[in-house]
Amino acid sequence: MTxxxxxxxPRSLLEATFDVFRNKTPSMQMIDRIYDNVPAPLIITKxxxxxxxxxxxxxxxxxxxxxxxxxxxxxxxxxxxFSGDKTDLSTIAEMRNEIRADRICRVPMITxxxxxxxxxxxxxxxxxxxxxxxxVDLWIALHIPMD
Numbered sequence: 128m129t130x131x132x133x134x135x136x137p138r139s140l141l142e143a144t145f146d147v148f149r150n151k152t153p154s155m156q157m158i159d160r161i162y163d164n165v166p167a168p169l170i171i172t173k174x175x176x177x178x179x180x181x182x183x184x185x186x187x188x189x190x191x192x193x194x195x196x197x198x199x200x201x202x203x204x205x206x207x208x209f210s211g212d213k214t215d216l217s218t219i220a221e222m223r224n225e226i227r228a229d230r231i232c233r234v235p236m237i238t239x240x241x242x243x244x245x246x247x248x249x250x251x252x253x254x255x256x257x258x259x260x261x262x263v264d265l266w267i268a269l270h271i272p273m274d
Contacts, residue, residue: 162187168194168248168270171255172206180205181266193248193270195241209246211239226254226266235273247273 162169168190172181183201191198194209201208218234225232231253238246252268 158185159187163189165189165269168192168272170206170268170270172266172268174264174266175205178205180207183208184265190270193240193246193272194238200241209238209240211237211243211245213237213245214239222250222252226252229254238270246270249273 162185165187166189169187170183170190171185173184174181183204183206186196186198186201188198191201194201214237218236222232222234231251233249233251235247235249238248240246248270250268250270252266255265255267
């Protein structure tokens with residue numbers, strides 16, 4: 128499957144992810160080889176019961192480029208790091224509701240990079256359920272820059 132196919136069909140990206148995690152415990156190098164070839168900023172997060180903002184567990188190199196952060200600078204932070212004055216909290220609530228209903232959610236949003244500059248992006252996010260247990264629930268999202 129080519130990267131453009133992954134971009135046009137988020138379910139294909141999810142299926143590729145399932146294959147990686149289902150077959151064996153992947154190395155970070157294996158994960159990087161897959162997600163760094165996705166031609167868009169990609170983030171994987173884990174929801175938290177203690178915090179309304181999900182914790183960042185993975186970002187690809189395009190995500191780091193878009194937001195001007197290093198991968199190490201983002202892992203274990205929450206997605207609140209991208210919010211600011213113009214971030215619409217009702218859109219974030221809408222995304223959570225769509226994910227919980229197991230639907231792909233596509234929303235425009237204003238986020239902020241490491242220097243505090245606005246980033247207008249279209250977020251395409253979905254629940255990534257690798258296991259029926261909520262303990263291993265992950266969310267995967269593309270942050271597609273808007274002009």
